[in-house]
Amino acid sequence: MTVSIKSPEEIAVMRSAGRQAAELLEMIGEHVRPGVTTDELNDLCERYTTQVLGCRSAPLGYHGFPKSICTSVNHVVCHGIPNDKPLRKGDIVNIDVTVIKDDFHGDTSAMFSVGTPSVLARRLSETCYEALWVGIRMVGPGVRL
Structure with a gap:
C-alpha cells in the first residue's frame, strides 16, 4: 500500500477539516434530548455544515446514503440512518459526522446519553472510551495495526 506524504499546507487543511468536524459535534450535543428525532439532528447538522462551516x-449521497450524518441509537452498531423516531430518556446515540473541506475529510463521532443512561449503556460507553485512548496511545511512527 502506497502512503503519500502530505505537505505542510495539506496538513493544515486536514487539521482545519478535523477542527470543523469537532465543532459540528460540539454544536449538536446540546440538541440531543428526549423528544428530538435523529432527522431533526441531521437537518441541524446539514445547515451548520454548509452555512456556518462552509463545508x-x-x-x-455517498453510495446512495440519504442523510448528512450517521446516528446509531442503542443497539445499532454504526452508520445508522437518521429517522423520525423521537429519542427517549435513557437512549444512547452515537453521532458520526464527516465534513469535506478543500477535498480533505474531517471525520469524528461521539456518544451522547439522552438523559441518564442505563448501567449497561454507561458501562458500554465508558469501555469504548477507554479503548479509544488505548488505541490513541499506541499510534506512532512505524506502528502497524
Missing part, C-alpha cells in the same frame, strides 16, 4: 457533508 459539505461527506455521507450525503
